[in-house]
Amino acid sequence: MKIMIVGSGGREHALAWKLAQSPTVDEIFVAPGNGGTAAIAENIAIPDSHVPALARFAKERGVDLAVVGPEVPLVLGLSNAMAKQGIPCFGPDAYAAQLEGSKSFAKLVMEQTGVPTARSGTFDDYESAKAYLDDHPVPVVIKADGLAAGKGVTVARTREEAEKALDMCMRKQSFGMAGERVVIEEALEGEEASFLALCDGETVVPLASSQDHKPIGEGDTGPNTGGMGAYSPAPILPESELEKVCDLVARPIVRAMAASGHPFKGVLYAGLMVKDGAYKVLEYNVRFGDPECQPLLARLDSDLAELMLACVEGRLDPSMIRWKPQSSCCVVMASRGYPGSYATGKVIEGIEKAEDLEGVTVFHAGTRLEAGRIVTSGGRVLGVTALGDDLKSAQTLAYQAVDRISFEGSYVRRDIGDKGLAR
Numbered sequence: 001m002k003i004m005i006v007g008s009g010g011r012e013h014a015l016a017w018k019l020a021q022s023p024t025v026d027e028i029f030v031a032p033g034n035g036g037t038a039a040i041a042e043n044i045a046i047p048d049s050h051v052p053a054l055a056r057f058a059k060e061r062g063v064d065l066a067v068v069g070p071e072v073p074l075v076l077g078l079s080n081a082m083a084k085q086g087i088p089c090f091g092p093d094a095y096a097a098q099l100e101g102s103k104s105f106a107k108l109v110m111e112q113t114g115v116p117t118a119r120s121g122t123f124d125d126y127e128s129a130k131a132y133l134d135d136h137p138v139p140v141v142i143k144a145d146g147l148a149a150g151k152g153v154t155v156a157r158t159r160e161e162a163e164k165a166l167d168m169c170m171r172k173q174s175f176g177m178a179g180e181r182v183v184i185e186e187a188l189e190g191e192e193a194s195f196l197a198l199c200d201g202e203t204v205v206p207l208a209s210s211q212d213h214k215p216i217g218e219g220d221t222g223p224n225t226g227g228m229g230a231y232s233p234a235p236i237l238p239e240s241e242l243e244k245v246c247d248l249v250a251r252p253i254v255r256a257m258a259a260s261g262h263p264f265k266g267v268l269y270a271g272l273m274v275k276d277g278a279y280k281v282l283e284y285n286v287r288f289g290d291p292e293c294q295p296l297l298a299r300l301d302s303d304l305a306e307l308m309l310a311c312v313e314g315r316l317d318p319s320m321i322r323w324k325p326q327s328s329c330c331v332v333m334a335s336r337g338y339p340g341s342y343a344t345g346k347v348i349e350g351i352e353k354a355e356d357l358e359g360v361t362v363f364h365a366g367t368r369l370e371a372g373r374i375v376t377s378g379g380r381v382l383g384v385t386a387l388g389d390d391l392k393s394a395q396t397l398a399y400q401a402v403d404r405i406s407f408e409g410s411y412v413r414r415d416i417g418d419k420g421l422a423r
């Protein structure tokens with residue numbers, strides 16, 4: 001089978017790494033890929049947002065299954081474009097991808113299906129949004145409706161911050177069309193966890209739990225990033241709760257999509273706020289999280305190609321998903337300055353030495369191959385992922401591996417997994 005993976009991050013390297021282990025997979029293309037995918041697959045120089053070019057390539061090369069990593073191509077209709085070429089796609093169509101691409105759409109579906117979430121209002125004009133603030137005390141959360149690369153959400157602690165965020169979205173148009181509409185919602189308290197499920201349009205099966213670390217600084221301080229590390233399983237979401245959470249936050253959504261004629265095939269990800277054993281949805285993503293994908297795939301014991309085919313062919317069965325009993329921990333090595341500006345082109349040393357440690361896999365994100373050497377090319381550079389008998393051993397091993405890798409201006413959070421250990 002020929003597989004085409006779309007995307008260029010650590011998630012896509014992990015997908016390529018796991019799919020390459022399947023005996024049914026003969027060839028893997030990654031568009032556009034990175035320095036890590038280049039070593040195990042063929043990188044194709046098509047940007048992940050160039051939907052017609054991606055579908056054309058897949059058709060010309062006889063791709064049997066397309067696997068879409070990031071949200072942008074899904075929201076732009078890559079799954080629809082692949083379907084037109086007769087190519088099955090792991091990832092929802094443009095309609096269902098609005099669950100991530102439009103926060104007001106997600107809120108509406110949650111309301112219609114009774115999924116617990118923060119109270120909110122949706123606004124298309126500045127004056128009525130501002131009037132809503134008059135009736136709702138801070139803290140409030142201001143969200144640009146559309147995709148804003150993780151920058152469109154402000155948790156406003158003061159009225160002034162809330163108005164500034166509204167102004168950025170609706171008057172200054174800092175997020176372009178994505179901020180023309182805003183969702184204002186009640187700020188929830190608790191601890192965040194990631195709930196992911198595989199969906200075949202009808203059947204929904206939970207994946208193991210995981211927890212991301214979004215802020216740049218230790219102790220969850222500083223600005224949000226794409227994610228500085230993740231581990232699995234996450235004790236905040238014990239295995240005994242997964243079916244209940246799936247019934248609460250995933251199955252109603254998948255049923256609603258099927259009823260609208262848009263069966264959801266792929267990964268549905270609910271970002272949860274957990275407090276005193278109660279769950280509320282902060283957001284939906286319509287794909288694997290990055291970095292959650294890396295520790296999850298490190299633990300997955302089943303054939304990923306077989307699972308993905310079962311999803312697109314509507315024959316997913318819970319017995320197909322098996323996990324290694326170990327814990328996994330992924331520590332992101334970033335370029336100093338990220339999520340602001342940072343230097344690139346720095347030579348990375350020590351990846352092989354890190355992978356000499358048993359149980360360690362180094363997933364590339366912002367890297368490229370340059371004259372036979374791996375150099376940095378992005379903010380999040382590597383996802384150093386370790387398997388251990390328990391979370392503590394996985395964490396210790398991941399940091400031992402991190403300490404074998406060097407590049408100028410590297411930055412890591414030293415507390416990935418601490419929240420899980422504290423429970």
Ligand code: ATP
Binds near residue numbers: 148155192
């Ligand atoms: P990303 O691309 O990083 O997933 P996003 O732009 O899709 O982000 P959300 O995930 O909805 O936005 O929100 C980003 C972060 O803001 C959440 O991870 C959470 O920390 C915080 N947040 C969002 N909604 C709320 C809320 N109602 N109460 C408290 N915090 C919230």
